[in-house]
Amino acid sequence: MTMKKIINRMKMSKKILPIALLLFTVFQVNGQKTKPTESGYAPVNGIKVYYEVYGQGMPIVLLHGAFYTIDMNWSQLIPELSKHRKVIAIEMQGHGHSPYSDRALSITTLASDVEKVMDYLKIDSADVAGYSMGGSIAYQFAVQSPKRLRKLVIISSTYKTDGWLPIVNTAFEDFKPEFFDNTPLKTGYDAVAPDTTKWTKFLKRMFDFAKVPFNCGDSNIAKITSPVLIISGDNDGLDKVELMKTYQLLGGGVAADLKPMPKSHLAIVPSQGHVSLMMQTETILSYLKEFLN
Numbered sequence: 001m002t003m004k005k006i007i008n009r010m011k012m013s014k015k016i017l018p019i020a021l022l023l024f025t026v027f028q029v030n031g032q033k034t035k036p037t038e039s040g041y042a043p044v045n046g047i048k049v050y051y052e053v054y055g056q057g058m059p060i061v062l063l064h065g066a067f068y069t070i071d072m073n074w075s076q077l078i079p080e081l082s083k084h085r086k087v088i089a090i091e092m093q094g095h096g097h098s099p100y101s102d103r104a105l106s107i108t109t110l111a112s113d114v115e116k117v118m119d120y121l122k123i124d125s126a127d128v129a130g131y132s133m134g135g136s137i138a139y140q141f142a143v144q145s146p147k148r149l150r151k152l153v154i155i156s157s158t159y160k161t162d163g164w165l166p167i168v169n170t171a172f173e174d175f176k177p178e179f180f181d182n183t184p185l186k187t188g189y190d191a192v193a194p195d196t197t198k199w200t201k202f203l204k205r206m207f208d209f210a211k212v213p214f215n216c217g218d219s220n221i222a223k224i225t226s227p228v229l230i231i232s233g234d235n236d237g238l239d240k241v242e243l244m245k246t247y248q249l250l251g252g253g254v255a256a257d258l259k260p261m262p263k264s265h266l267a268i269v270p271s272q273g274h275v276s277l278m279m280q281t282e283t284i285l286s287y288l289k290e291f292l293n
Contacts, residue, residue: 033071034079036089041098044116045109050097051117052089055082058150059126060292061114062089063134065278066206067185069096069192073131076281081288088126090117092137094205096189100198105209107216111140115148127292129153131278136214142228143220151292152228155284156236156277159246160215168237172210177203222249228264229291231284233272240268265291 036052052070060081064073070089081087091098092110103109114137118126127150130138135157142152161169177200180186190196228250232238243266247253250264267287269277278284 033075034082042117042120044113044120045103047093047101047103047113048099049093049113049117050091051121053121054078054087054089055085057085059086059088059123061118061123061126061128062087063114063128063130063137064089064091064095065132065134066210067095067180067189069188071096071192072184072188073134073278076279077285077288080285085292088117088121088123090114092134094198094202097192097194099194100202105205106212107136107140107214108144110137111144114138114141115145118148124148125150127151127153129155129288130157131155132157132274136216139216139221142224142226143216146223146225149226152224152226153231153288153291154228155231156233156238156274158238158242159217159221160242161213162215163239163242163246165237165239172207175203175207218249221246224250227291229267229287230265231267231269231277231287233274233277234268234270236272236274236277 034054036054038053039051041048041050062070062074062078064070070091074089078087078089090113093103093105093113094100114128118124125148128138128141130136130153132155135154136159138152138154139157139159142149158164180203186199189199189202193199230243230247230250232240232243234240244253247264247266251262252264252266254262256262265287269280269283272280
């Protein structure tokens, strides 16, 4: 089926079209993929979670977005990050190489999975970077496991459902598995999933997961002591009023000429949506290097 036919079919439900177009965008990967120095499965909380390790140095854990794989989300950033850091990339429950599981999905459970993978790899503490769904999990990790976190990087994400614009929150209401047929997401899944017959079950579980409101709690976010870097596209679906409130909870939004500069940072990248933001490799790397170093 061509992309044109897919879009025409989805026009039957106009409110899901914008988010669907985002999901059918695939990152362009140039050059040879960096090979991990280590990969495998960590037994955590009753399931197996796939991980890849690159490079050496201070560890940074990468958490991907919904429906994505490590390769789709991070392949452009890993080669540069792994030059000076130990990069640990995780594929969440049912994603990529990680087997499908009937275990209920929740932000708290997925954040616990991250900590258990760190335990398995004997990582006491690390910087954590998350994109989209991975960013929400990263926020929850900061709340649940503050002693395991050094610095936190949030890319186009929020710690609560109301942090998204209403159109984003209602987008999944009419989603059906067949909307994902013949898409890059399906291709990516088929390339690495241990059992490709679980695709439809995986999608349905993810749709149910997306419909459940979540909130890590304003008071909990305000208690985060680790420095936080928030990167957002100016039109990435995040409610910018709520985003500014988040930054204020983290100590930002001050007059830095009159008070000390906050340890947490906020970057709004112009003319970028949710998917296109993650494709701005040089921009994101420049922010990461300055913040993490």
